[in-house]
Amino acid sequence: MTTSAHRVDVQRQAGxxxxxxxxxxxxxxxxxxxxxxxxxxxxLHPVLVEFQELIDxxxxxxxxxxxxIAQVPSAKPYSKRHLxxxxxxxxxxxxxxxxxPEFGPQRSMVATPLGAILDWTMGTPAGFAAFRDPRIxxxxxxxxxxxxxxxxxxxxxxxxxxxxxxxxxxEAQRTVGIEQYxxxxxxxxxxxxxxxxxxxxxxxxGERPVASPGDDKVIxxxxxxxxxGISTDVKRQDRFWIKSQPYSLAEMLANDDAVDELVGGxxxxxxxxxxxYHRWHSPVAGKIVRAFVIDGxxxxxxxxxxxxxxxxxxxxxxxxxxxxxxxxVIEADDPVIGLMAFxxxxxxxxxxxxxAPKVKPGYHVQKGEELGYFQFGGSTHCLVxxxxxxxxxxxxxxxxxxxxxxxxxxxxxxxxxxxxxA
Numbered sequence: 001m002t003t004s005a006h007r008v009d010v011q012r013q014a015g016x017x018x019x020x021x022x023x024x025x026x027x028x029x030x031x032x033x034x035x036x037x038x039x040x041x042x043x044l045h046p047v048l049v050e051f052q053e054l055i056d057x058x059x060x061x062x063x064x065x066x067x068x069i070a071q072v073p074s075a076k077p078y079s080k081r082h083l084x085x086x087x088x089x090x091x092x093x094x095x096x097x098x099x100x101p102e103f104g105p106q107r108s109m110v111a112t113p114l115g116a117i118l119d120w121t122m123g124t125p126a127g128f129a130a131f132r133d134p135r136i137x138x139x140x141x142x143x144x145x146x147x148x149x150x151x152x153x154x155x156x157x158x159x160x161x162x163x164x165x166x167x168x169x170x171e172a173q174r175t176v177g178i179e180q181y182x183x184x185x186x187x188x189x190x191x192x193x194x195x196x197x198x199x200x201x202x203x204x205x206g207e208r209p210v211a212s213p214g215d216d217k218v219i220x221x222x223x224x225x226x227x228x229g230i231s232t233d234v235k236r237q238d239r240f241w242i243k244s245q246p247y248s249l250a251e252m253l254a255n256d257d258a259v260d261e262l263v264g265g266x267x268x269x270x271x272x273x274x275x276x277y278h279r280w281h282s283p284v285a286g287k288i289v290r291a292f293v294i295d296g297x298x299x300x301x302x303x304x305x306x307x308x309x310x311x312x313x314x315x316x317x318x319x320x321x322x323x324x325x326x327x328x329v330i331e332a333d334d335p336v337i338g339l340m341a342f343x344x345x346x347x348x349x350x351x352x353x354x355x356a357p358k359v360k361p362g363y364h365v366q367k368g369e370e371l372g373y374f375q376f377g378g379s380t381h382c383l384v385x386x387x388x389x390x391x392x393x394x395x396x397x398x399x400x401x402x403x404x405x406x407x408x409x410x411x412x413x414x415x416x417x418x419x420x421x422a
Contacts, residue, residue, distance in 0.1 A: 023108035027116060028082040035095050045097050047146045048090050051139045055086060061135055065089075067126035083120065092117045097147050100156040100195040102165040103172040111274040114147070115299070122301045131299040132322070140298045141324075148196070148352055148375060156195035160188075167198065175275050180207045200278055200373050203411075208277075210368035211414040216334035219284055219390075219418060220368055222342055223381050224277040224411040225270035227399040228316055234384075236263045251321040252382070253341060254294050258329045261339045264387040268397065268416070269316060270409060271380040279373040280344055281412055282365045283383055286332040289339070291359045296324040298346070316380045320345050326353035328371055337418045341384040344374065368412040383415075391419040 035042075044052070055062050065086050072081065083089055096113045103109065110116050121127040130136055150156055162168045167176070168190070181201045184191030192198040212218035231247055236259060238248040247267045249259045272278060301318070326344040344353045352375035359371050393416045400406040409415060 020108065024110070024116060024119065025080060025082065027110045029080070031092060031095065031113070031117070032082055032088075035091050038095075042091065042094065044090060044094050045146060047097075047139075047142050048094055051143065052086075052090060054135060054139055058135065061130075061133065064126050064130035064133060064136070068121040068124045068130050071124035071126050072120040083117065089117065093143065097143075098150055098155070100151060100159045102159050103167050103169060103175075104165065105171070109274065114144075118299055122299055127299075128301070131297055131301070137295075137297055141295070144298065144352070151195045151199075152197075152375075153194055157189045157192065157198075159195065160190065160192065160198060180204060196375055200375065202279065203277060208410055208412045210412045213367060216285055216332070216337075216367070217418045217420075218367075218414055219337070219383075219416040220281070220412045221270075221397070221409045221415045222280050222283045222371070222383060222411070223270065223272055224408055225272050225381065226406050226408055227397055228269045228271050228380065229267075229399060230269075230393060230397075231267045233264055233387075234262070234267050247317060247382075248321055249384070252343060253327055253329075253384070254292075256290060256327065256329060256341075258289070258339055258341055261386050262341065262384050266385045266387075266390050268383045268385075268393070269320065269380060270397075271316060272374070273408075276408065277411060279411075280342065280371040280381065282330065282367060282369050282371055283342065283415065284330060284332040284334065284337055284340065285367040286330045286334075286337075286365060288359055288361055288363045288365060289329040289331050290361055291326070291328045291355050293326045293353055293355065294324065296346075297322045298324065316345070316347075319347055319380065320382050323347060324353065326355050326372060328355065328359060330365065334418055336421060337389045338386055340386065340389070341382075342371065343382040343384065344372065345380045345382065346374065347379040389418055391417045 055065050069083055069085065069089065072083065083092070093114060096117070099113060101109075101111045101113065118127075122131060131140075159165070160167050164171070166172065173179075178190070180203055182204055183201065190198070192201070208224075211220050234247040234249055236248070237250050238246040249262055253259050253262075297319075320343060324346040328342045328344075329339065330342065331339055346353055353372065354375050355372040356370055359365065365371070394409075394414050396407065396409050396413070397415050
């Protein structure tokens with residue numbers, strides 16, 4: 001039976017959107033004012049023109065898009081409606097395509113501006129349907145690709161400045177812990193070539209040593225992340241869309257052959273925060289069996305969460321089955337661990353999962369070696385182990401329910417220990 005006793009009830013814990021509703025509304029009001037000040041003469045980006053043509057030409061898509069805006073409640077917790085029409089939504093998104101996220105205090109920063117614009121719509125009945133529609137998701141992928149191109153360009157470096165909203169401000173430097181990362185203090189932009197280059201920054205050598213590098217029984221953390229859930233006796237297929245969001249291996253792993261060995265095993269899930277490290281590292285030493293990316297949804301949330309679905313971290317297990325994600329299957333050197341899987345899951349606009357070029361079938365990866373990264377930020381990830389592999393999880397890996405200050409599990413630190421024998 002799947003257990004979820006350690007599942008954490010998080011409320012905007014990861015820092016991608018403000019914890020306080022009024023801070024989110026304040027950002028939305030300011031963004032709307034900027035767009036309105038530019039006037040109606042602003043030309044939409046071609047990708048948004050294409051999206052508008054889809055909406056105008058497909059009655060079902062048009063219905064979804066209009067209804068999800070109309071269904072946003074006018075009562076609490078929403079004090080003011082900031083999204084009133086599809087046309088307005090297009091203009092708000094258009095503005096983001098040439099914006100990079102600015103720094104803000106940890107509890108009030110808007111690190112995912114597209115998610116902020118769409119936030120309220122994701123928790124409506126029409127929004128649940130819209131963001132599962134393959135036609136809408138195809139357009140969202142195109143929009144995110146355009147934005148990612150900007151974030152990968154030198155034009156996005158403007159936010160690496162020393163103003164209060166710049167990533168070089170004293171508060172931002174303390175929050176990020178920039179001294180731990182490779183950067184050039186003498187360079188105007190710390191030696192980074194773009195926003196994405198800054199956001200996928202690497203630790204300096206020695207900052208995150210690999211725990212017990214010579215002991216294959218010690219499994220290390222794949223990401224710098226906050227524990228979310230540990231489930232045992234996971235099923236081949238389960239109703240991942242219900243309130244408890246049980247893991248369903250066939251869907252999570254896209255029916256990969258590894259599912260057969262992993263049924264009845266254990267899933268560990270943890271989420272990455274906005275200002276932390278966003279690269280993935282192998283939890284074990286072993287041979288890469290398969291590595292692939294699955295196209296999926298981008299803003300779909302679990303409707304079983306009700307009004308709480310507008311907070312994406314509440315839908316993490318659901319997203320592991322439907323969101324855009326990368327799957328890396330590894331045959332561990334330790335025979336008790338054997339076949340295991342790492343799943344990097346995109347949430348909101350954090351959906352570009354980049355597997356390292358060397359991570360291909362047959363490649364032998366060392367414990368703690370880099371596997372890939374989330375382009376623009378971080379999200380959530382799962383480690384899937386077969387039955388009988390895990391003896392115990394380390395104390396730091398156990399989720400702490402209702403603790404907004406729950407500590408991170410440092411990447412490449414000890415996460416779990418494998419059993420001595422199967």
